[in-house]
Every structure is written in C-alpha cells, then in structure tokens.
Amino acid sequence: MAEQTTPRKSRPRPNSDGRREQIVSAALRVMISEGVYHATTRKIAEAAGVNVATLHYHFHDKEEIILSVMAVLASNYRGRLDERFSAPQTLHDRIADLLGFIWQEIESAPGEQLVLQEMTLYVLRVPQAAHLAADKEREIKQLYAECLGRSSDVSAADAPRIAELSNFIYACFVGILNQWLATRDTALLLKTTSQLVTAARSLWPAT
Amino acid sequence: MAEQTTPRKSRPRPNSDGRREQIVSAALRVMISEGVYHATTRKIAEAAGVNVATLHYHFHDKEEIILSVMAVLASNYRGRLDERFSAPQTLHDRIADLLGFIWQEIESAPGEQLVLQEMTLYVLRVPQAAHLAADKEREIKQLYAECLGRSSDVSAADAPRIAELSNFIYACFVGILNQWLATRDTALLLKTTSQLVTAARSLWPAT
C-alpha cells in the first residue's frame, strides 16, 4: 500500500507521486457529473486515465476512494474559509459577510455541494463511517464559530452563545442550500438568506 | 398494465387489488432499513412476498416503484398535516405549534425522513424526474403557508408575506432536520428549533 501523506521517504520509489490525488480528483469529477452512487471504479479509472487495477493498488477498496473524496471536499472548504475574515469587523457585519461567502462558494461550485449532500447521506448508510457525518457537522460549526467569535465586538466570554448562534446559522443555511439544489431558484435563495441574516442578528441582543 | 387509481372497473379482474400498494409499502420498508440506493428489486419482492417478475407486471420498471414510494410519502405527510390546525390560533402560537408538529412527525418516523432526503437527491440525478424535487418543495411550502395563513390574526392581504415566512421556516427546518439525521442530537434540534421560532416571529412585525 502506498503512503499518501509524506511524498518522499528515505526509501526511494518509482514515480507514483500524486497518483492518489489524481485518482481522488478524477473520482470527484465523476461524482459531480454522475452522482456519488453512480461513480463506478471503471468510470473513475477512465477519468483518471489509469487501469482499474491501479485503483485497488493505491486504495484498499472503492469505499476508501469515496471517503477520500469527502475528506478532500471538507479540507478544501476549510482552507478557503480559513484564509478569509482577517480584517476586524463587527458581528453584525460579519454575519452577513459569512453568509455571503458561503453563497459564493456554492455559486462557484454547485456540483461539489450536491456531491457533499449525497456524501452525507451516503455515510449515514455505512455503519463504520456514519460518524463522519457528525464529524463534518461539528467541524464546520467550529469554523463558523471561530469566524464569528473573532468579531471586534465579541469577547471570549461570549463563546457559548456564539457557538449557539453559529449552529443556528449553519443548520438553517444547509436547509436553504438544499432548497436551492432542488429548485436552482437563486433569487429565492438570496431572499431567504437575507431573512436568515435578519433573524440571526435578532438572536444576538447586546449584552 | 394494471390500473392503480380506480380500484374497481366495469370489467371484473382476478384478485390483484391492492397489490401495487403492497409492493410500494414493501419497497418503503426496504428503503428505510437499507436506503433508497440499495433497494433492489429482489429485496423488494422478498419483502412483499411476491416474485420478482410480479414487480415488473405491476410496474413498468424499478424507477416507477421508487417514484411511487416518494408519492406515497408526500401524500401521507400532506394528509397528516391537513387534518390538523383547525382550531383558531394566533400566528405567534401557530408558528411554534407547526414546528412542534413537524418535529413530532420526524420523531415518530425518522426512517421515513431519511428516505425522503435520499429520494430528493435521487430524483435530482434523474433528468426526467428532477422536477419532482422542486414540486415537493412547492407543495410543502404551500401547505405551511395555508396553515399559517389561517391564523386568527392574519388577513388574506398578508398572503405574500405569509408565503415568504413559510418558505423561511420550511427551508431552515430542512437544515435542522438534516443536522439531526447526521447527529441524532435531539436536545440540539429542540434548541435550534426554538431559536427558529424566535427568529420567525421577529420576521413578522405587526402591520
């Protein structure tokens, strides 16, 4: 089995560098165009330009590929959210900015969002992977909480209430996203999102 | 092909009454325990106690069975929501009551809710059935709007704003439901739902 995290080790190896990433990337492309459940090993291999057996050389089985795609999606999202929101801002403004950023993420890659939703339901049916759904929830909520918690007018003592607010925003926006995936009604999404901004602000009475 | 809507016609038939319902019900049971994507014709036939070929006698193909299950789920939901909310009530109270009712629906049949979510994503990958996802959205929103619109302190002229409010409540609660399906954290769902009640009320300033 190949190592994926450390690109170079003491023992030299033939050039399989980045092959896992290449396969995972191809798998994501297939999933975007055909859906998680129709992403077969053959389609993935073809999209990656490698033989089907090569998939099983770098990955134990198909499920490991799927879960790797999920990890990559989550990691990408985390990265993009992290490298933003450095300038000081009031909570009031930051709530609107955060939701605007999330919408921008969706608009720029709607296929990935649909895959992410499919993936969530997928892991719920795999007993040994079901915890990944809850893990993803917790992680994203944590990111939102950090983002909102660093607002200029929020103190560290507000952390618990910020966590509650972040959870509310996250949970509700997932629903708005689901609605958009089903209807592709962008005007409606923007309208509902602005309602969510208003509602979220109303949940934060000044201390 | 058998007729499903009219149980009795002028021309008499052998005893296949209710066979479609029997098969659809078995399909739903399989989907609840194994997921929409793992509901094979053989498992459905076994659960229904009939031969696999009988499935194709009553249904054109497997997809027709799946879509029938979706129709049944939506119809059941519509029915249960409709036969409630007859007593007069203020909008303030009705918002909380509606969300309480929805949670009760989920709690009493969580498996069906997961299937419904899977079904929504399923139809989005079937071009000729993708419109069903948007249809479902519109229908449920319509139900919520009717429910809230019949509040004692709401006039017919408020219809557009009631529609907006209903959409907000529906969209957000779908997100809360998704979170609960992933985490099964009931305490969190109740907390977030009460936040949604507060937020929704704040979106309705008295005219």
Added chain:
DNA sequence: ATATGATTTGGTCAATTGATTGGATCACCT
C-alpha cells in the same frame, strides 16, 4: 549493466443487478 522492488496493466472471476420469457394458475363468464 544488472538486480530489486515498486508500480502498472490486460485479462478474468464471482456476485449482483434489472429485466424478460413461456408456461402455470386463478377468477369469472357463458
């Protein structure tokens, strides 16, 4: 250059899948 181990490949297997066929069975009519 040759050996060595990592990597890739074509070919293949066993299992599962949705769907079909032809005949058997049933209820009802004359």
Added chain:
DNA sequence: AGGTGATCCAATCAATTGACCAAATCATAT
C-alpha cells in the same frame, strides 16, 4: 364444463460491478 383473459412464478439472460491475479514495466541502487 370449458373458455378467456388477467395474474403469478420459476428459470434465465445480458449487463454491470468490485475485486483479484500473474505478467509486464519502470525507476533507482549497487
């Protein structure tokens, strides 16, 4: 009783799928 059409079933087909194997290929160390 015999006919008729609807209904059901055992058996099977063709396609797809995930996984595996033995041989070929490649990169590097010696």
